[in-house]
Amino acid sequence: MPRSQNKVASHRRRKKLLAQAKGYWGGRSKVHTIAKHHVEKAGTHAYRHRRTKKREIRGLWITRINAGARLHGVSYSKLVAGLAKKKVELNRKVLADLAVNHPQAFAEVVKFATA
Secondary structure: OOOOOOHHHHHHHHHHHHHHOOOOOHHHHOOHHHHHHHHHHHHHHHHHHHHHHHHHHHHHHHHHHHHHHHOOOOOHHHHHHHHHHOOOOOOHHHHHHHHHHOHHHHHHHHHHHHO
């Protein structure tokens, strides 16, 4: 009895992998064994950087809040401590948006937190 190779499924797998490697330089996009390595490596980088992006965005929010708070003579830590003491539950994303796009509303928040 001849050995079964299941050519359809293996060809489909290779095609899918080479489609993921499309746009890579040289053999990385054409040779299956090389493409397999680079697609896997790209996946690990993407996974890691999705998490790093969250850290960087949080840092950007904190920088924007600090810049907005210092315009009103308060540091970031004093502002956040004041908001926590008054039990105001505005997250950093919202505070950063207020600081950049709605300075009057942010001024009211700062005044409330420091009063």
